[in-house]
Amino acid sequence: MMLRAVWQMLSRQETGSMHEASAMNILILYGTTEGQTRKIAQFMHDRLDDADHRVTLIDAAAAHGSLDPRAFDVVFIAASLHMERYQPAVTGFVHRHANGLSHVKAAFVSVSLAAAGHDEEDKTGLQKCVAEFARTTGWTPKTVLHVAGAFRFAQYDFFKS
Ligand SMILES: Cc1cc2nc3c(=O)[nH]c(=O)nc-3n(C[C@H](O)[C@H](O)[C@H](O)COP(=O)(O)O)c2cc1C
Numbered sequence: 001m002m003l004r005a006v007w008q009m010l011s012r013q014e015t016g017s018m019h020e021a022s023a024m025n026i027l028i029l030y031g032t033t034e035g036q037t038r039k040i041a042q043f044m045h046d047r048l049d050d051a052d053h054r055v056t057l058i059d060a061a062a063a064h065g066s067l068d069p070r071a072f073d074v075v076f077i078a079a080s081l082h083m084e085r086y087q088p089a090v091t092g093f094v095h096r097h098a099n100g101l102s103h104v105k106a107a108f109v110s111v112s113l114a115a116a117g118h119d120e121e122d123k124t125g126l127q128k129c130v131a132e133f134a135r136t137t138g139w140t141p142k143t144v145l146h147v148a149g150a151f152r153f154a155q156y157d158f159f160k161s
Contacts, residue, residue, distance in 0.1 A: 026072060033087060036149050069097050075106040079091075081113075091133065106139075108145070112129075115147060
């Protein structure tokens with residue numbers, strides 16, 4: 001499902017395989033708090049790399065100041081929701097590069113637990129979080145991909161003795 005959406009981003013076609021698109025220079029910049037968005041970004045990287053694209057995968061927390069989204073054909077910005085907010089390292093980067101991002105083909109990959117369910121209220125909540133992200137960063141992504149995040153009981157403090 002997600003790969004299909006990624007492929008559509010690259011080709012603007014409804015069908016076909018990723019190998020049909022000519023090689024592109026792709027940036028995947030991600031933020032993660034517990035590692036799930038890194039895994040998702042790595043998965044995207046590996047599939048796009050398999051399809052012979054040139055893919056740069058960067059953790060927003062370690063992004064170099066000179067990194068410029070306009071140097072890429074396609075940019076994926078990925079971040080996860082924590083208390084209805086995305087990672088500050090991602091929102092900071094997007095805020096600094098809002099203008100550049102609006103001049104390239106770019107998509108926002110939003111990772112959340114709300115995306116895992118079918119609750120209408122949760123879906124409305126997600127739209128609000130993305131709208132707030134767009135308002136604070138100044139970048140309104142033309143494409144938003146909602147990806148289901150992970151819920152790991154054992155890792156949460158309230159289950160620890
Ligand atoms: C403290 C905390 C707060 C969270 N807040 C939200 C939230 O507001 N909305 C939501 O849909 N998911 C929420 N989640 C779920 C995360 O988005 C999900 O676990 C995601 O996989 C985390 O990605 P990461 O490992 O890249 O940080 C929350 C998770 C935690 C641990």
